[in-house]
Amino acid sequence: MDLFKTLNAIYTKQKLAINTVEKKEVIGLFRWLAMDLDNLPILKRINQYLFYLSPENLLILLYFSIPQRYKAPYMKYTKKVEKPEIGVLYAKIQGYFGWSQRELELNEKYLNRLDIKFWNKVFGVHK
Secondary structure (H helix, E strand, C coil), rough: CCCCHHHHHHHCCCCCCCCCCCCCHHHHHHHHCCCCHHHHHHHHHHCCCCCCCCHHHHHHHHHHHHHCCCCCCCCCCCCCCCCCCHHHHHHHHHHCCCCCCHHHHHHHHHHHCCCCHHHHHHHCCCC
16 A cells, blocks of 8 residues: 555545555554644544444545545654764774764764864774
């Protein structure tokens, strides 16, 4: 089941493929549908049947309960935060002291004050 095609089919009342649906996919669908505030009262009512009905029946219930729209609404979602790349020297210092990524971020301002040439010699980092 493709989540976004299913969301679009529920909103626009197009043909819906219900033969390959798992419970975890329906729970994910609930999360996405809950981002639209107009659906909250409907989802609150359907949520009580979440663990009693089969996933196919839940999908059919969602299909007939959510009102039809011209297209699926735009829903904001959280984007993955990209971690900044740390240099080879910082990675070696992190491994030497046994720091986590968070500890390295906290101590980075102090590491920037150090003599980099000395630490490059100690850890054998060549630029």
